[in-house]
Amino acid sequence: MDLVLHVWRQRGPAAPGGFVRYVPEGVSPDMSFLEVLDLLNEQLIGRHEEPIAFDHDCREGICGACGMVINGRPHGPRRATTACQLHMRHFPNDAEIWVEPWRARAFPVVKDLVVDRRAFDRLIQAGGFISVRVGSAPEANATLVPRRDAELAMDAAQCIGCGACVAACPNASAMLFVAAKVAHLGLLPQGQPEREARVLTMVEAMDAAGFGPCSNHGECMAACPKEIRIDFIARLNRDYLRALVRHEPPKGDVQPTEG
Amino acid sequence: MPGLDAGVPEGALETKWTRHRSQVGLVAPANKPRHSLIVVGSGLAGASGAASLAELGYHVACFCFQDSPRRAHSIAAQGGINAAKNYQNDGDSVFRLFYDTLKGGDFRSREANVYRLAELSANIIDQCTAQGVPFAREYGGLLANRSFGGVQVSRTFYARGQTGQQLLLGAYQSLARQIGQGTVTMHARHEMLDLVVIDGAARGIVVRDLVTGELSRHVADAVILATGGYSNIYYLSTNAKGCNVTAIWRAHRRGAAFANPCFTQIHPTCIPPTGHHQAKLTLMSESLRNDGRIWVPKRAGDHRPPQEIPEGDRDYYLERLYPSYGNLVPRDLASRRAKDVCDEGRGVGPAGHGVYLDFHDAIARHGERFIAERYGNLFEMYERITGENPYHTPMRIYPAPHYTMGGLWVDYNLMSTVPGLFVIGEANFSDHGANRLGASALMQGLADGYFILPYAVGDYLAHARLAAVDDAHTAFRDVEREVGERVAQLLAARGQRSADHFHRDLGRVMWDRCGMSRNATGLTEAIEQVRTLRQEFWRDVYVGGDGRDFNQALEHAGRVADFLELAELMCHDALDREESCGCHFREEHQTPDGEAARDDEHFSYVAAWEFAGVGVPPRLRKEPLTFQEVHPSQRSYK
Numbered sequence: 001m002d003l004v005l006h007v008w009r010q011r012g013p014a015a016p017g018g019f020v021r022y023v024p025e026g027v028s029p030d031m032s033f034l035e036v037l038d039l040l041n042e043q044l045i046g047r048h049e050e051p052i053a054f055d056h057d058c059r060e061g062i063c064g065a066c067g068m069v070i071n072g073r074p075h076g077p078r079r080a081t082t083a084c085q086l087h088m089r090h091f092p093n094d095a096e097i098w099v100e101p102w103r104a105r106a107f108p109v110v111k112d113l114v115v116d117r118r119a120f121d122r123l124i125q126a127g128g129f130i131s132v133r134v135g136s137a138p139e140a141n142a143t144l145v146p147r148r149d150a151e152l153a154m155d156a157a158q159c160i161g162c163g164a165c166v167a168a169c170p171n172a173s174a175m176l177f178v179a180a181k182v183a184h185l186g187l188l189p190q191g192q193p194e195r196e197a198r199v200l201t202m203v204e205a206m207d208a209a210g211f212g213p214c215s216n217h218g219e220c221m222a223a224c225p226k227e228i229r230i231d232f233i234a235r236l237n238r239d240y241l242r243a244l245v246r247h248e249p250p251k252g253d254v255q256p257t258e259g
Numbered sequence: 260m261p262g263l264d265a266g267v268p269e270g271a272l273e274t275k276w277t278r279h280r281s282q283v284g285l286v287a288p289a290n291k292p293r294h295s296l297i298v299v300g301s302g303l304a305g306a307s308g309a310a311s312l313a314e315l316g317y318h319v320a321c322f323c324f325q326d327s328p329r330r331a332h333s334i335a336a337q338g339g340i341n342a343a344k345n346y347q348n349d350g351d352s353v354f355r356l357f358y359d360t361l362k363g364g365d366f367r368s369r370e371a372n373v374y375r376l377a378e379l380s381a382n383i384i385d386q387c388t389a390q391g392v393p394f395a396r397e398y399g400g401l402l403a404n405r406s407f408g409g410v411q412v413s414r415t416f417y418a419r420g421q422t423g424q425q426l427l428l429g430a431y432q433s434l435a436r437q438i439g440q441g442t443v444t445m446h447a448r449h450e451m452l453d454l455v456v457i458d459g460a461a462r463g464i465v466v467r468d469l470v471t472g473e474l475s476r477h478v479a480d481a482v483i484l485a486t487g488g489y490s491n492i493y494y495l496s497t498n499a500k501g502c503n504v505t506a507i508w509r510a511h512r513r514g515a516a517f518a519n520p521c522f523t524q525i526h527p528t529c530i531p532p533t534g535h536h537q538a539k540l541t542l543m544s545e546s547l548r549n550d551g552r553i554w555v556p557k558r559a560g561d562h563r564p565p566q567e568i569p570e571g572d573r574d575y576y577l578e579r580l581y582p583s584y585g586n587l588v589p590r591d592l593a594s595r596r597a598k599d600v601c602d603e604g605r606g607v608g609p610a611g612h613g614v615y616l617d618f619h620d621a622i623a624r625h626g627e628r629f630i631a632e633r634y635g636n637l638f639e640m641y642e643r644i645t646g647e648n649p650y651h652t653p654m655r656i657y658p659a660p661h662y663t664m665g666g667l668w669v670d671y672n673l674m675s676t677v678p679g680l681f682v683i684g685e686a687n688f689s690d691h692g693a694n695r696l697g698a699s700a701l702m703q704g705l706a707d708g709y710f711i712l713p714y715a716v717g718d719y720l721a722h723a724r725l726a727a728v729d730d731a732h733t734a735f736r737d738v739e740r741e742v743g744e745r746v747a748q749l750l751a752a753r754g755q756r757s758a759d760h761f762h763r764d765l766g767r768v769m770w771d772r773c774g775m776s777r778n779a780t781g782l783t784e785a786i787e788q789v790r791t792l793r794q795e796f797w798r799d800v801y802v803g804g805d806g807r808d809f810n811q812a813l814e815h816a817g818r819v820a821d822f823l824e825l826a827e828l829m830c831h832d833a834l835d836r837e838e839s840c841g842c843h844f845r846e847e848h849q850t851p852d853g854e855a856a857r858d859d860e861h862f863s864y865v866a867a868w869e870f871a872g873v874g875v876p877p878r879l880r881k882e883p884l885t886f887q888e889v890h891p892s893q894r895s896y897k
Contacts, residue, residue, distance in 0.1 A: 012808065030533045032644075038538050038759075045757045045801060045812065053809055055326060057499040059539050061640065062424055063330040078643075085643050110470055111809040114326075118447065121327050125439035129432035130391045134311045134709045137382070137389035141346065144400030154393040154418060157425060161329055185391050 008100040029089035053112040064160030074164035104172035126205035156183040168223035171212030176220040179236035196243035263882040284721025291316035301328030304684025305485030306430035307708030313442035336423025337544035339415035340701040342380035364692020365841035366891035390429040407697040409589035461680035476730035488663035488685040494766025496660035497542040503818035516867035518668035518688035521833035526661030527593035540659040550621035559604035594658035617653035672715040683707035693841025754799030758816035
């Protein structure tokens with residue numbers, strides 16, 4: 001295939017960046033998008049030029065490491081597909097493709113297409129867990145979970161933490177990410193004791209990390225490679241309101257209590 | 260060389276762990292925060308271990324090379340996790356899980372460790388369920404199970420085709436909770452490049468910050484390696500691109516013995532490669548073998564499309580050869596038989612490297628909806644990669660390197676031959692012998708991290724007399740200097756070939772000569788080829804950049820350099836083991852019907868190798884395998 005790639009190159013967080021035009025040789029329709037970048041990088045190294053930095057690891061669409069905006073869309077044009085699972089057979093020959101990093105204040109650029117997504121980790125640290133000490137878990141079948149609830153929890157739990165939702169959102173909001181975790185844990189009986197504290201601390205952490213507000217564009221759902229639905233955002237809003245009314249802890253003291 | 264003693268407690272098999280637990284040394288609650296511990300790796304073993312130790316009150320520093328601990332490769336495990344809950348009332352028990360695992364490993368694992376693993380399996384399910392892992396459920400709200408290869412009961416718990424992801428997120432969330440509370444300091448995008456040993460004990464590590472290129476020293480009272488397996492030595496494997504041997508290889512060079520390095524699992528159900536550009540291979544969960552039937556055409560060179568090949572012209576070879584287990588034989592057998600039929604010219608697909616995994620009968624019996632519910636996401640993944648719809652056309656699969664049973668040698672307390680250096684999860688060798696059964700890697704990672712490590716580390720700290728050291732100690736300075744010199748050497752070569760180029764070449768040698776089938780001539784040649792390749796590497800590799808910023812080519816080059824040393828050890832080990840067992844098939848040693856011919860009289864031991872220098876034959880130490888409860892039998896799945 002003949003392709004023209006315009007790739008965002010940026011040496012570091014403070015350096016200015018810009019698009020550089022490349023024509024990789026030997027692209028086949030069976031390649032994944034990241035394999036095209038591999039190929040191009042080998043050609044760059046062969047010319048002793050600096051290869052393009054991009055995050056990737058499992059290449060099976062589950063680790064969430066890869067993420068780049070391809071022709072204006074996070075992870076590219078295919079529904080429910082991460083960049084590593086996007087194959088070139090879905091592009092026309094002679095395609096001209098623009099590749100750039102996630103753009104969001106909470107995700108500063110590290111280099112080229114690589115961004116720092118530790119803000120997501122901080123959201124989970126703020127409350128995205130169930131406090132259960134090793135050794136004190138009850139027998140697993142002692143608590144029944146209706147299959148419908150377990151399935152719905154699983155729908156939300158599938159989030160791979162790639163950040164496409166933030167990249168797609170005009171406000172760079174992390175609502176879908178937070179909503180998915182709040183729903184996953186809040187739908188299960190094991191998650192009830194901390195349900196209110198969790199939603200309050202996670203929302204607070206989200207604001208503190210520099211993510212924007214949600215204004216219901218729905219772009220996040222369209223970009224999500226795991227097709228996590230915005231219904232979960234509605235659920236988050238309900239849970240948040242409920243927690244505000246019922247929980248009322250002094251502000252700044254809403255850490256979940258030790259188990 | 261003296262043999263190795265694993266320190267297995269006395270007494271009946273089923274009482275060992277309970278007794279041991281009540282006899283290990285303890286560290287008082289007030290003293291725990293005075294101990295610093297290092298955990299390298301944040302997969303199932305590392306995250307669960309770091310979280311459990313921090314919960315007890317130790318001060319923990321955790322390192323991972325990924326941008327977040329949530330991305331460790333455990334996340335990609337699809338099928339499930341075994342546990343002897345006997346929820347299905349189908350005759351399962353701790354003993355049966357233990358026996359299946361030991362037999363699956365072809366009696367080359369340590370009996371007491373495997374029994375403990377089976378014992379702890381039920382606690383893992385309790386722990387994970389309490390954390391909110393959304394396991395599959397039945398309509399009544401109970402946990403659901405499915406069956407997996409190599410066993411005749413249903414004991415596998417699963418979360419769709421993403422069990423590893425959900426278990427890892429459970430462990431990651433426990434870790435995140437501890438990070439939030441300040442008991443764990445997390446260092447993401449940091450790679451361990453060496454181990455520091457002082458007075459014979461592991462006292463810390465030297466790491467490279469992958470963003471700034473800076474080296475730093477980290478001191479601790481014990482170091483725990485949970486850095487996964489080394490299947491990427493084959494270049495093409497199902498492992499994530501970043502998986503590597505560096506941490507355990509560096510520890511090996513500092514004195515930790517490496518056990519059974521040639522025991523590498525080639526997984527039977529992966530998507531066949533399509534061309535030279537291929538960066539990695541994708542696994543299709545073994546659970547597919549529950550409903551899919553494996554076949555090839557009876558006649559070599561039959562290139563008709565699968566739908567046009569009538570029933571009579573098909574060879575369902577696993578069902579034919581192994582009537583009682585059929586398509587659910589263990590992975591090593593399924594892989595080897597696939598290789599056999601392809602070698603006979605009956606392979607399917609463009610290069611003849613493939614066999615069919617056909618769901619036609621299952622769909623006819625249960626309906627498409629049922630199959631979609633069970634395997635929907637796997638079918639989607641297959642279609643995305645191959646462009647073919649497996650609901651209508653049989654999948655094509657081929658074996659690929661997937662898991663390494665070998666790893667650093669550990670005793671019953673998961674401690675390596677270097678005191679204070681613990682090794683957990685896939686990075687150690689202990690539980691899977693010569694072949695791992697499906698759904699047992701997740702079980703082992705979590706058993707090690709949640710339930711064994713906290714006791715083992717406490718016991719060590721309670722008895723060790725450790726001098727106070729800080730990072731200005733000469734040992735730390737020396738190791739950091741050596742690491743810096745090595746990085747500089749990689750950058751200075753400025754040759755003509757990329758690290759990736761050498762990695763591919765190495766992978767081809769290992770796949771051809773130390774892969775699914777091995778022989779003395781091939782292995783001897785491989786050792787020579789690897790040596791030549793290693794010399795060329797240091798002369799002709801081109802890395803680029805100055806090492807003072809984010810440099811993925813440099814990261815990769817360092818890992819390839821270590822693979823080039825490990826490769827030689829793997830070949831030595833494979834050459835030395837003059838028998839066939841599990842995954843290790845030596846062509847010279849087979850039964851008349853082509854099965855592995857094990858030699859218990861001469862090879863019932865763990866081969867633990869000590870480093871003697873690059874290019875110098877390693878020294879062998881043996882841990883004899885004795886079986887108290889079971890009698891090793893000829894493995895039969897017929």
